Amino acid sequence: MSLSRTALAALAAVSLVGAAVPAMARQSQTPTPAPQASVAALTPPKLIVTIVVDQFSANLFDQYRGRYTGGLRRMADQGLVSINGYQTHGLTETCPGHSTVLTGMHPTETGIPANDWIDGKTGKEVYCLAAPANHLANGRDDVDNGPVGPEQLRATTLGDWLKVVSPQSKVFAVSGKDRGAINLAGHQGQAFWFTEGFGLTTYVEPGETAQAKLAPVADFNRDFRLGMSLAPVAWDYTNDQCRALAGDWTIRGQTFHSTLPPAGLKFDTSPLLDEQTLKAAEYLLDTQKLGQGAATDMLGVSLSATDRIGHMYGTQGPEMCEQMHRLDAALGEFLDRLAQVPGGALVVLTADHGGSDFVERLHDHGYPHARRADLSEIQGVNDVLKARFNLDADPLQAGGSGLMVADAQHRSLPDPLRTQVAEAAVELLRALPDVGFAETRDRLLAEPLPDSREPEMMSLRERMRLSTVAARSPDIQFSFAQNVVAGGRVGSTLAGHGSPFEYDRRVPIIFWWPGATGEERFLPIRTIDIAPTLAHVIGVPAPKVEGRCIDLNGFAVADCPATETTPAR
Numbered sequence: 016m017s018l019s020r021t022a023l024a025a026l027a028a029v030s031l032v033g034a035a036v037p038a039m040a041r042q043s044q045t046p047t048p049a050p051q052a053s054v055a056a057l058t059p060p061k062l063i064v065t066i067v068v069d070q071f072s073a074n075l076f077d078q079y080r081g082r083y084t085g086g087l088r089r090m091a092d093q094g095l096v097s098i099n100g101y102q103t104h105g106l107t108e109t110c111p112g113h114s115t116v117l118t119g120m121h122p123t124e125t126g127i128p129a130n131d132w133i134d135g136k137t138g139k140e141v142y143c144l145a146a147p148a149n150h151l152a153n154g155r156d157d158v159d160n161g162p163v164g165p166e167q168l169r170a171t172t173l174g175d176w177l178k179v180v181s182p183q184s185k186v187f188a189v190s191g192k193d194r195g196a197i198n199l200a201g202h203q204g205q206a207f208w209f210t211e212g213f214g215l216t217t218y219v220e221p222g223e224t225a226q227a228k229l230a231p232v233a234d235f236n237r238d239f240r241l242g243m244s245l246a247p248v249a250w251d252y253t254n255d256q257c258r259a260l261a262g263d264w265t266i267r268g269q270t271f272h273s274t275l276p277p278a279g280l281k282f283d284t285s286p287l288l289d290e291q292t293l294k295a296a297e298y299l300l301d302t303q304k305l306g307q308g309a310a311t312d313m314l315g316v317s318l319s320a321t322d323r324i325g326h327m328y329g330t331q332g333p334e335m336c337e338q339m340h341r342l343d344a345a346l347g348e349f350l351d352r353l354a355q356v357p358g359g360a361l362v363v364l365t366a367d368h369g370g371s372d373f374v375e376r377l378h379d380h381g382y383p384h385a386r387r388a389d390l391s392e393i394q395g396v397n398d399v400l401k402a403r404f405n406l407d408a409d410p411l412q413a414g415g416s417g418l419m420v421a422d423a424q425h426r427s428l429p430d431p432l433r434t435q436v437a438e439a440a441v442e443l444l445r446a447l448p449d450v451g452f453a454e455t456r457d458r459l460l461a462e463p464l465p466d467s468r469e470p471e472m473m474s475l476r477e478r479m480r481l482s483t484v485a486a487r488s489p490d491i492q493f494s495f496a497q498n499v500v501a502g503g504r505v506g507s508t509l510a511g512h513g514s515p516f517e518y519d520r521r522v523p524i525i526f527w528w529p530g531a532t533g534e535e536r537f538l539p540i541r542t543i544d545i546a547p548t549l550a551h552v553i554g555v556p557a558p559k560v561e562g563r564c565i566d567l568n569g570f571a572v573a574d575c576p577a578t579e580t581t582p583a584r
Contacts, residue, residue, distance in 0.1 A: 056569065056570055056571040057359060057528070057530065057569060057570050057571065058359065058570070058571060059311075059359075059552050059553050059554065059570050059571070059572060060306070060311070060356075060358060060359035060360050060361040060528065060552070060553070060570075061306040061307070061308070061310075061311050061312065061356070061357075061358025061359055061360075062305050062306030062311070062312050062313070062314065062353070062356050062358060062359070062360040062361070063173070063311065063312070063313045063314070063360075063361055063363075063549055063553060064313075064314045064315075064316065064353060064360055064361070064362040064363070065116065065117060065199055065313070065314070065315045065316070065362075065363055065545075065549075066316045066317075066318065066346075066362060066363070066364040066365075067113060067116055067195065067199065067315075067316070067317045067318070067364075067365055067366060067367055068318045068321055068342070068364065068365075068366050069109060069191075069192070069195065069317060069318060069319045069320075069321055069322035069323075069366065069367055069368075070321050070322035070325045070326075070366065070367075070368060070369065070370040070512060071321050071365075071366035071369075071522065071523065072330075072366065072368075072369025072370050072371075072518060072519070072521060072522060073098065073099070073100065073369065073521035073522055073523050074369065074518055074521065075321075075330060075335075075339070075369070075370070076523040077098070079336075079339045079343075082256070082339075082340070083339075083343045084343065084344075084347075085343040085344040085345075085346060085347030085348075086343055086344070086345070086346025086347035086348070086349060086350045087342070087343040087346055088343065088347075089347065089350055089527070090346075090350070090362075090364060090525045090527045091525070092533055093527060093531045093532065093533045094362075094364075094525045094526055094527035094531055094533065094534075095525065095526040095527070095531065095533075095534045095536065095567060095568075095569075096523070096525050096533075096534070096535050096536065097523070097524040097525070097536050097537075097538075097539075097540045098523070098535065098536070098537055099471065099521065099537060099538065099539040099540075100365060100521065100522045100523055100524030100539070100540055100541070100542065101470035101471065101520055101521060101522065101539055101540070101541050101542070102115060102366075102367070102368055102369075102519075102520050102522060102541070102542055103115075103121060103467040103470045103473065103478065103481055103520070103541050103542075103543065104121055104122050104123070104478055104479075104481040104482040104515075104520075105452075105475065105478035105479035105480075105481065105482045105492070105494065105514075105515030106122070106128060106129055106416050106417075106479070106482040106492075106494075106513060106515070107367075107368035107369065107512050107513055107514060107515070107519040107520055108129050108130045108367075108368065108416060108512070108513050109130055109192065109194055109195065109322065109367050109368065110127050110129065110130045110143035110144065110194040110198070111125070111127045111128060111129060111130075111143075111482065112366070112367025112368045112542070113194060113195055113198035113199065113317065113367045114126075114127040114168060114170070114198050115541075115542045115543050116198070116199065116365060116367070116542050116545055116546070117172040117173045117174065117198070117199060117201065117315070117545065117546045117549075118168075118170040118171065118172050118173075118543070118546060118560065119170075119543050119544070119545075119546035119547050119557065119560030119561060119562035120170045120543060120560055120561050120562070121464070121467070121481040121482075121543060121561055122481060122482050122484065123464065123480065123481050123482065123483055123484055124169070124170060124561065125168060125169055125170040126167060126168065126169030126170070126484055126487065127143050127167065127168060127169075127198075127484075128415065128416075128482050128483065128484040128487050128488045129143065129415045129416040129417075129482075129488075130142070130143050130194070130416070131143055131415060132414065132415035132487045132488065132489065133412075133414035133415055133419050133421075133425060133489065135419070135421070135426060135427030135486070135490075136426065136427070137426065138421065138424045138425030138426040139425075140414070141487075142160045142161065142163065143167060143194060144160070144163040144164065144165065144166075144167050144168070144193060144194055144197050144198075145160070145161065145162070145163060145167060146162050146163050146164030146165075146166050146167070146218065146220075147162055148162070148164075148220070148221055149162040149163065149164045149218045149219060149220050149221075150162055150218070150219045150225070151163075151210070151216055151217075151218065151219070152216045152217045152218070152219050152225040152228050152229050153210055153213040153216040153225075154225065155210075158210060158211070159193060159210055160193055160194075162218065163193045163194075163197060163218050164197065164218045164220065165197050165198075165200070165201060165202045165206075168197075168198065168201075168202070171201065171202060171558065172198075172199075172200075172201030172202070172204075172546070173201070173313065173546045173549055173550055173555070173557075174186035174199075174200060174201040174203060174204045174313050174315075175201045175202050175203050175204075176550060176555050176556065176557055176558070177311060177313060177553070177555050178203040178204075180555055180556065181310045181311060181555075183308070183309075183310045184310040184311055184312055184313070185303055185305060185310075185312040185313070186200060186201065186203060186204030186205065186312070186313045186315075187200065187204060187205050187206075187207070187231070187299050187303065187305070187312075187313070187314050187315070188200035188204055188205070188206045188207070188314070188315030188316070188317065189206075189207045189208065189215065189292055189295045189296050189299065189314075189315070189316055189317075190206075190207075190208045190209075190292060190315075190316070190317035190318075190319060191208060191209050191283060191288045191289070191292055191317070191318070191319030191320065191323070192208055192317065192319045193206070193208045193218075195208065195317025195319055195367075196208040196217075196315065196317060197218075198317075199315025199316075199317055200315060204313070204315070205217065205228075205231065206218070207231075207232055207295065207299075209283065209288065209291070209292070211282075211283070213236065213240070214232070214235065214236035214239040214240055215229075215232045215235060215236055215239075215295060216229070217229065231299065231302065231303065232295065232298070232299070234298075234302075235294075235295055235298045239291065239295075243282070248280055248281065248282050248285060248287060249276070249280075250275055250276050250277070250280055250285045250286065250287070250337070251275050251276055252275050252333070252337065253337060253340065253341070254336065254337060254340050256336065257275075257333040257336035257337045257340070258275075258333060259333075260273070260331070260332050260333040260336055261273055261274040261275075261332070261333050262274075262332070264373070264375050264376060265375065266373065266375055266503060266504075266505055266509060267387065267503060267504065267505075269504070269505040270505070271505045271509065273328065273329070273332040273333060273334065274333060275333055275334065275337060277327075277328060277334060278506070279506060283319070283320075283323055284320075284323045284324060284327050285320065285324070286320055286324075286337065286338050286341035286342065286345075287320075288318075288319055288320040288323065289318040289319070289320040289321070289338075289341075289342055289345060290341065290345045292316065292317075292318055292319070292320075293316065293318070293345050293346070293348070293349045296314060296316045296349065297349065297352050299314065300314060300352065300353075300356070305356070306356040306357065306358040306359070306360055307356070307357050307358060308358075311358075311553050311555075316349075317367075318342065320338060320342070321335070321338055321339075321342065322370070324338050325370045325510055325511075325512075326508045326509065326510060326511055327507075327508070327509065328509065328510075329372045329373040329376060329509050329510045330370055330371065330372045330510065331372040331376055331380070332372075332376070350362070350527070353529070354529040359528065359529070360528060360529065361526065361527075361528045361549070361552060361570075362526070362527045362528065363524070363525065363526050363527075363545055363548075363549065364523065364524075364525045364527070365522055365523060365524045365525070365542055365545065366522035366523065367522075368512050368513075368519055368520070368522065369512060369517075369518050369519045369520060369521055369522055370510065370511070370512040370518070370519065371498065371510060371511075371512065371518045371519070372510055373503065373509040373510040374386055374387060374498060374499075374500055374503075374510075377498055382498060384496075384497070384498055384499075385498040385499070386449075386498070386499055387499075387500055387501065387502070387503055388449040388495050388499050388500065388501045389449060390501060392447045392449060393411065393444075393447075394409075396411060396440060396443045396444060396447070397409040397410065397411050399443060400436055400439060400440055400443070403439065404432065404435070404436055404439075406436075407422075407423065408422055408423035410422075410428065410436050410440070411440055411491070412425060414489050415487070415488060415489040416489070416493075416513055417456075417488065417489030417490070417491050417492050417493045418440070418489055418490065418491040418493050419489050419490050419491075420433045420436045420437045420440070420490040420491070427490070433490065434455070434457065437455045437456075437457075437490045437491055438455060440453075440491060441453045441454060441455055441491060444491070444493070448496070449495055449496055449499050450493070450494075450495060450496060451475070451494045451495055451496035451497060451499070451514070451515075451516075452475045452476075452479060452492070452493065452494040452515065453491055453492070453493050453494075454476065454479065454491070454492050455490060455491055455492075456483055456485075456488045456489065456490055456491065456492060459476075459479060459480050459483045459492060460483055460485055462480055464480065464481070464561075465477035465480055465481065467481065467541060467543075467561070468541075468563070469539065470520070470539050470541055471517075471539050475494075475515050478515040478520070479492045479494070479515060482515075494513075494514050494515055495514070497514070497516050522542065524540055524542065524544075524545065526548075526567055528569060531569060534568075540565055541562060542562075543560070543561050543562035544562040544563050544564070544565050545562070546560065546562055547560055547562045547563060547564045548562075548564050548565040548567065548575075550564075551564045551572065551575055552567065552570050552572055554572070563575070563578050564576065564578075
């Protein structure tokens with residue numbers, strides 16, 4: 016498998032040191048008695064389900080919370096709800112956000128700073144989960160993001176920790192995106208994601224066969240393709256509140272008709288994507304008999320439609336409104352199925368990042384500072400740098416959600432010239448009104464990791480430090496100012512995320528299990544706290560991570576180990 020035997024052996028040694036008890040047993044010390052509760056504490060569950068709703072900001076959850084009637088309403092009313100959940104880092108994209116959820120580590124430690132980055136030696140773009148030695152099981156390496164796998168992920172996941180102490184445990188993940196599935200499946204699990212015209216695909220490592228890797232979803236794929244051929248993709252109104260949000264908007268000289276059905280309707284930019292992803296999760300639940308054996312199993316579900324719809328249509332129109340209602344209904348059916356798992360299920364729902372609406376609508380809704388950036392200002396910086404350093408090509412080039420200092424072939428300039436240009440560029444960029452943050456990668460890496468236990472108090476610099484990875488992050492870590500975005504085109508991307516600001520960092524974090532009675536917690540927790548919390552509930556030793564264990568108070572387990580008091584600021 017992709018994680019080396021040496022690494023697994025080391026993890027096993029850390030996990031099992033001093034243990035003379037069965038693999039899934041508690042620590043040998045006498046446990047602290049669990050607190051008395053109003054209902055009987057439950058036996059730790061046999062199934063852990065991790066749901067990541069792509070681009071599901073805390074703002075979006077709060078906006079629709081009173082209108083939910085299905086699964087999201089059930090989780091909000093019955094679950095342990097942290098209304099101030101956080102992605103602690105600054106570059107809030109899908110791949111780094113997913114990498115935090117089950118590793119307990121920040122992107123600077125998972126090695127995933129962005130969805131892609133530039134190799135400074137070659138000038139080539141590198142996808143966050145690129146694995147050139149692998150192949151795609153659907154037989155086409157030229158689609159989606161090409162050959163992928165978990166090799167770029169430098170941290171282990173809860174599923175990996177579980178497999179060390181319980182090799183018979185099953186770990187699966189399913190998503191609309193490869194980076195959603197692979198980050199949740201980890202190095203030792205099986206990841207499946209949708210690809211156009213095929214159904215669910217996965218990666219095939221050397222020595223494996225596509226047929227064997229696709230066997231767990233072969234029947235699902237057959238039925239999916241048949242269903243798609245018989246019923247064309249359709250999306251229309253089901254809710255009058257959503258219909259009232261329709262309207263026309265002028266975006267960079269083009270008219271965007273915000274209505275249903277939308278122009279250019281496709282499967283992967285509609286609620287159908289999440290509905291089918293949840294059907295696939297139910298299929299794996301049933302056919303793999305997850306949670307029905309002696310061992311604990313895991314199922315990851317990354318739901319991509321909210322992100323695709325948010326990018327394509329924004330977050331405050333009829334499209335997102337209908338998505339919220341249909342996602343809520345589909346999750347209700349899924350929770351009904353999880354409630355029947357014989358060994359019990361524990362569900363956590365969160366998001367990889369938040370998001371915002373397109374700036375034209377924000378502007379008209381009372382936020383006059385919302386605008387599209389004047390990219391000529393960046394060109395002006397390039398002109399100054401070219402003259403000052405006698406360069407033939409523009410040195411500042413977009414790459415890896417920041418700015419590379421490169422030559423005409425996109426390769427890094429040699430040092431000390433690269434450093435000199437980068438430091439000069441930072442001073443010029445900071446003077447621009449559209450720029451919210453600019454600092455060199457090298458300066459950020461020279462600083463220690465900040466304490467993130469009070470994520471709402473972190474400075475922009477601290478947030479960006481947690482997104483910075485040596486050799487992978489761009490030469491200049493960069494962000495536009497709040498609600499200032501670049502580009503945008505009708506029929507493509509209208510709105511996005513990726514900034515270090517609260518609307519992109521705050522996400523819901525909800526723990527739910529059948530029989531939960533509901534609890535609201537307002538103090539902040541982080542997505543990196545999820546993995547050690549789940550590990551504690553199921554009795555899996557975790558390596559040293561940045562996240563901390565959170566007491567859920569619903570299961571017959573000892574309290575979380577004591578941690579240092581959060582320092583005052």
